[in-house]
Amino acid sequence: MFGDKPIKIFPTEFHRDPVQGHGGAAAGASAQDITLASGTYTHPNDTVENEAIEFLANDENIEITFDCTLLAGNTTIRLYEKTDSINYRLVDDPIYPTDFDGANVIFALNGKGEDMRITFQSGAPEGATRDIPHVRVELLRE
Numbered sequence: 001m002f003g004d005k006p007i008k009i010f011p012t013e014f015h016r017d018p019v020q021g022h023g024g025a026a027a028g029a030s031a032q033d034i035t036l037a038s039g040t041y042t043h044p045n046d047t048v049e050n051e052a053i054e055f056l057a058n059d060e061n062i063e064i065t066f067d068c069t070l071l072a073g074n075t076t077i078r079l080y081e082k083t084d085s086i087n088y089r090l091v092d093d094p095i096y097p098t099d100f101d102g103a104n105v106i107f108a109l110n111g112k113g114e115d116m117r118i119t120f121q122s123g124a125p126e127g128a129t130r131d132i133p134h135v136r137v138e139l140l141r142e
Contacts, residue, residue: 057111
């Protein structure tokens with residue numbers, strides 16, 4: 001289990017600022033220790049909760065960054081972890097841009113082998129669909 005909020009805490013050698021900084025590889029980490037994945041989530045023009053990504057958080061330190069520059073208004077971004085084979089538990093639910101200092105929304109996680117889900121829900125229609133690029137960096141723990 002990840003425990004209670006907040007979970008946006010990372011070892012300082014990997015992530016400079018726990019919420020908004022620019023992450024970087026740990027000193028001494030080789031290319032084989034780090035896995036990168038990227039994609040784009042298309043946020044619909046509605047006000048319902050929509051799944052952006054779902055992934056398995058294995059035994060890694062994981063940093064997921066969403067570039068929310070194109071979002072026009074307040075958007076709740078929820079992080080869930082699977083508690084059993086069916087149910088998810090809400091772990092964090094910050095509101096963009098209110099709870100952030102810039103265009104990037106960053107979740108830093110300490111993987112424990114649980115499925116994770118991140119959703120977006122706009123407070124008002126965006127006026128059009130919005131493409132939200134994201135990148136996931138996984139640093140294997142020794």
